Amino acid sequence: MREIFDRTMRRASRHALLVYSILFFAFIYAPMMIIIVYSFNANPVNMMSWSGFTFDWYRTIFGLGTKLTEQTMYVESTEQLTNAVGHSLIVALTTTTISTVIGTLTALAMARFGFRLKTFYRVLVFMPMIIPDIVLGIALLIYFVTIGVKLGLVTIIIGHCTFLASYVFIVVSARLAGMDQTCEEASADLGASAYQTFRRVTLPLILPGVIGGALLAFIISMDDLVITYFIAGVDSTTLPVFIYGMLRRGIKPEINAIASLMIFFSLVIASLGLWFRSRSSR
Amino acid sequence: MISIRNACKRFNTPEGSVVHALQSVSLEVGNTEFITLLGPSGCGKTTLLRSVSGFEDLDEGVIDIDGQEMTHVPPNKRPVNTVFQNYALFPHLSVGKNIGYGLEVTGCPPAERNQRVGEVMELVGLEGYERRMPRQLSGGQQQRVALARAIVNRPRVLLLDEPLSALDRKLRESMQLELKNIQHELGIAFVFVTHDQQEALTMSDRIVVIDQGAVQQIGSPTEVYDWPASIFVARFVGEGNLFEGELYMDGVTLHLRTDQGVEVQLSENDKSRRSGRAVVLIRPEDFQLDPTSEPIADHAVLEAEVTQTIFVGTDFQIVATIDGGLPIKATIRDPSRTLAREVQSGSRIRLRYRLDAPRVLPPDSSD
Numbered sequence: 001m002r003e004i005f006d007r008t009m010r011r012a013s014r015h016a017l018l019v020y021s022i023l024f025f026a027f028i029y030a031p032m033m034i035i036i037v038y039s040f041n042a043n044p045v046n047m048m049s050w051s052g053f054t055f056d057w058y059r060t061i062f063g064l065g066t067k068l069t070e071q072t073m074y075v076e077s078t079e080q081l082t083n084a085v086g087h088s089l090i091v092a093l094t095t096t097t098i099s100t101v102i103g104t105l106t107a108l109a110m111a112r113f114g115f116r117l118k119t120f121y122r123v124l125v126f127m128p129m130i131i132p133d134i135v136l137g138i139a140l141l142i143y144f145v146t147i148g149v150k151l152g153l154v155t156i157i158i159g160h161c162t163f164l165a166s167y168v169f170i171v172v173s174a175r176l177a178g179m180d181q182t183c184e185e186a187s188a189d190l191g192a193s194a195y196q197t198f199r200r201v202t203l204p205l206i207l208p209g210v211i212g213g214a215l216l217a218f219i220i221s222m223d224d225l226v227i228t229y230f231i232a233g234v235d236s237t238t239l240p241v242f243i244y245g246m247l248r249r250g251i252k253p254e255i256n257a258i259a260s261l262m263i264f265f266s267l268v269i270a271s272l273g274l275w276f277r278s279r280s281s282r
Numbered sequence: 283m284i285s286i287r288n289a290c291k292r293f294n295t296p297e298g299s300v301v302h303a304l305q306s307v308s309l310e311v312g313n314t315e316f317i318t319l320l321g322p323s324g325c326g327k328t329t330l331l332r333s334v335s336g337f338e339d340l341d342e343g344v345i346d347i348d349g350q351e352m353t354h355v356p357p358n359k360r361p362v363n364t365v366f367q368n369y370a371l372f373p374h375l376s377v378g379k380n381i382g383y384g385l386e387v388t389g390c391p392p393a394e395r396n397q398r399v400g401e402v403m404e405l406v407g408l409e410g411y412e413r414r415m416p417r418q419l420s421g422g423q424q425q426r427v428a429l430a431r432a433i434v435n436r437p438r439v440l441l442l443d444e445p446l447s448a449l450d451r452k453l454r455e456s457m458q459l460e461l462k463n464i465q466h467e468l469g470i471a472f473v474f475v476t477h478d479q480q481e482a483l484t485m486s487d488r489i490v491v492i493d494q495g496a497v498q499q500i501g502s503p504t505e506v507y508d509w510p511a512s513i514f515v516a517r518f519v520g521e522g523n524l525f526e527g528e529l530y531m532d533g534v535t536l537h538l539r540t541d542q543g544v545e546v547q548l549s550e551n552d553k554s555r556r557s558g559r560a561v562v563l564i565r566p567e568d569f570q571l572d573p574t575s576e577p578i579a580d581h582a583v584l585e586a587e588v589t590q591t592i593f594v595g596t597d598f599q600i601v602a603t604i605d606g607g608l609p610i611k612a613t614i615r616d617p618s619r620t621l622a623r624e625v626q627s628g629s630r631i632r633l634r635y636r637l638d639a640p641r642v643l644p645p646d647s648s649d
Contacts, residue, residue: 182370188357189335189364190384191435200387204374 032263039256047253057257081258084242090153091228091238092221095160100214102161103168104206110169111176126170128163136163137230144231151233159231160221167220168213175209208277215273219266284311284334284439284471289343291329291495303329305496306343311439311471312487316462318474320482321492322518327475330492331441334473335364348438363437365445369428371416377427378403378412384435402430405464422453429461433468440465442474446481458485479519483507491515513646516563523610525562526645529555535637538562542606547582549637563641566599569612571625572634584633586610591622600625602633 039058043051063078106125110118128136140159141151149155183205187197203210225240232241239262246255291304303326311317319327332338334345336357345352352360363384372380378399379386385395403409406426416424425445432440442461446454462485465472476482482489483503491498491506491514499511510516513524527540536556538546546562572583586602589609593599598621600612612633614621625631 180368180370180373182366182368183372185337185357186364186366186370186372186431187383187387189337189362190387190431191358192383192387193358196387200383201372 035256036260036263038253039260041253041256044253047251047256057254058261060254061257061261080237081242084237084239087153087156087236088222088239091156091160092218094157095164095221096214096218098157099161099164099217100168100210102165103213103217104172104210106165107169107172107176108202111173125166127166129166129170131163133224133226137227140227141230151231152236153233155231155233156228156236156238159227160224163227164217164221167216168210171213171216172206172209175206175212179205211276212273215269219269222265283313283346283348284309284473285344285346286310286330286334287344287346289330289333289345290341291326291333291338292341302495304333304340304343305494307492307495307497309490309497309500311473313438313471314465314469316465316472316474316485316487318476318482318486318489319492320476320479320489320518321498323477325492326495327477327492328443329495331364331443331473331475334439335362335441336360361438362441363432363435364441364443365425365428365432367444367447369416369424369445371424371427371431373416375416376412377408377414377416377419380416380427381430381434383431388435398434399430402434405433405467406430421448422457425449425457429464433464433470437470439471439473440468442472444475444477447476447478454481461485483519489519491518493518509641510563510643513561513643516561516641516643521566521611521613522563523566524643525564525608527560527562529557529560529642531556538642540606540608542608544584544604544606544608546584546640547637548640548642549580555642559645561643561645563643564635564639566611566613567597568635568639569614569633570635571612571614572632575632578634580637581634582637584610584635586631586633588625588627588629588631590627591625593619593622598622598625600631602631 038047040053040055041047041050042054042056043049061078061081063082110122110125115121137159140155140162144151144155179202183201184197187201188194192200223240224238225244228238229241229244232238237245239258243255243258246252286307286309289304289307291302293301293303295301307326307330309317309330319330321327329338333340334352336352336355336359340353343353347361372383375383381402382395382399385398390398399412403412406429408423408426408430411419411423411427416427419427425448428445445461446457449457458481461472461474474482474485483506486503488500488502489506490500493514499506499515501509506515507520510519516522516524525538525540525544525546527538527544527546529536529538531537536548536550538548538560540546546564548562550556569584584604586604588600588602590601591598592601594613597613597615600614602610602612604610610633
């Protein structure tokens with residue numbers, strides 16, 4: 001009798017876990033699935049009611065001809081959208097390069113040298129991550145206006161670098177903490193110069209951290225709205241700022257398509273990161 | 283030849299005090315000598331090794347290698363190589379690349395590099411492992427890679443920082459012999475750091491006993507074992523019974539009366555003093571069981587009550603108490619293995635020793 005009870009309980013708890021897991025993932029992924037599904041919805045007026053499958057929204061984004069003609073339904077101009085994507089890519093690639101170099105060098109300095117007020121400097125490096133985006137955005141705006149820099153791509157790049165270097169710093173520091181420092185001594189002992197040691201031992205060993213930090217910086221830069229919103233000039237709208245502008249004039253079906261493409265893009269970047277990590281830990 | 287003169291090194295602790303890691307250490311190492319720096323952890327032996335390899339800057343003193351001053355030369359410009367305690371193999375490079383690293387960074391042409399890598403791999407018994415990654419090797423094999431990597435540059439001196447401490451006992455003992463053979467084959471000097479006195483006695487041409495940053499004694503293994511210069515050396519190298527007390531002459535024989543009132547008889551020799559406070563060392567293996575009570579020439583006897591008899595492999599170890607409460611240890615060989623039954627806890631024994639076995643040491647000034 002007791003045995004049957006135990007077995008039933010075990011089975012029930014297993015089922016409960018399964019149901020819980022399904023609910024958990026549904027909670028996280030349902031909104032994204034809905035966006036992707038409706039990006040193929042042919043109904044131009046009411047997004048929430050399904051009226052057939054179409055690629056039209058994707059076609060509009062890329063400026064290809066569609067059956068639909070009602071002007072008001074579409075992105076004002078494809079050119080604006082491609083400009084925004086272009087700006088985002090320029091900003092993301094530049095900031096990723098700059099902040100990866102700065103963040104990695106800072107992490108190396110913090111890990112390798114002892115100096116006065118080290119903890120204080122470490123906090124200084126962390127700070128931009130902790131400060132609320134909106135505060136950082138306003139502060140940067142006031143700063144740029146005060147020193148008389150014209151808002152544009154350059155100000156966005158400078159603004160992004162201020163906090164993305166911190167992210168790279170943290171990821172690379174974690175990797176450095178797990179690295180055997182006597183490897184560097186062994187390299188010097190065997191006759192390598194400081195540069196050779198960095199090039200042949202230190203850099204290969206921290207490379208997974210550097211690449212992970214760079215990918216993280218790239219995704220955050222592509223994605224940033226709040227700070228960019230303040231410091232972007234009129235001609236330097238990035239993709240998130242552009243989408244936000246579209247939303248203010250009402251939710252249009254193309255947004256679903258743009259969002260789906262962004263999800264896909266982020267997945268590609270994340271898989272790249274995971275692939276690289278598994279390759280280096282093998 | 284390495285010549286270290288008057289090496290001093292101080293460290294500041296976070297608490298604000300100063301630690302003297304090296305206190306005017308002077309040492310000469312011969313061209314083909316196997317020399318061991320022996321001492322407890324934190325005694326300064328690793329600091330001394332690292333100042334030879336160039337990773338520690340001396341506060342005072344001079345280090346010469348082959349007549350060239352090396353005191354402030356950076357590590358990558360010194361004709362020495364190191365086998366690190368944790369091996370410090372490059373995890374991203376194969377065994378072959380690890381071993382060839384030193385040749386590669388110093389610009390050795392690939393053909394010669396391959397040949398020399400092959401030679402040292404054969405020397406340390408790693409043929410066929412060239413393409414393996416370090417993490418795919420056992421501890422003993424990693425140790426061999428570290429050794430091969432350090433000798434491929436043909437250094438004048440090889441420094442070894444407790445390289446065997448991570449290996450199990452059997453492997454360690456076979457590596458001890460192998461290291462000795464490799465040193466012989468290469469014909470270069472080895473400076474070996476260890477805290478294991480057995481290892482030091484087994485491998486070295488000379489042992490440097492270090493404590494609290496200062497050299498306590500330099501000598502061959504038998505010298506250090508048989509004629510320890512201080513109580514520290516006597517305690518650290520081998521086991522010993524130490525009796526502290528007052529020396530006095532009784533007619534023609536020298537005696538030590540311990541503070542507990544036990545009389546220890548010993549013979550005079552040119553190294554011993556005749557009076558004053560002193561410590562007398564008798565090694566456990568210097569004792570024999572004396573079943574008779576007939577006096578034998580040049581021997582003396584200590585009577586004791588047995589506390590414990592332990593079989594430790596080849597020998598029996600007897601722990602006993604001399605009248606007056608002094609503990610004493612004796613190592614007795616008994617091939618018939620009946621000793622444990624005959625000498626049980628509580629029984630009284632007579633421990634006989636040759637009069638020239640005890641060593642007279644200066645009393646410990648720090649006590």
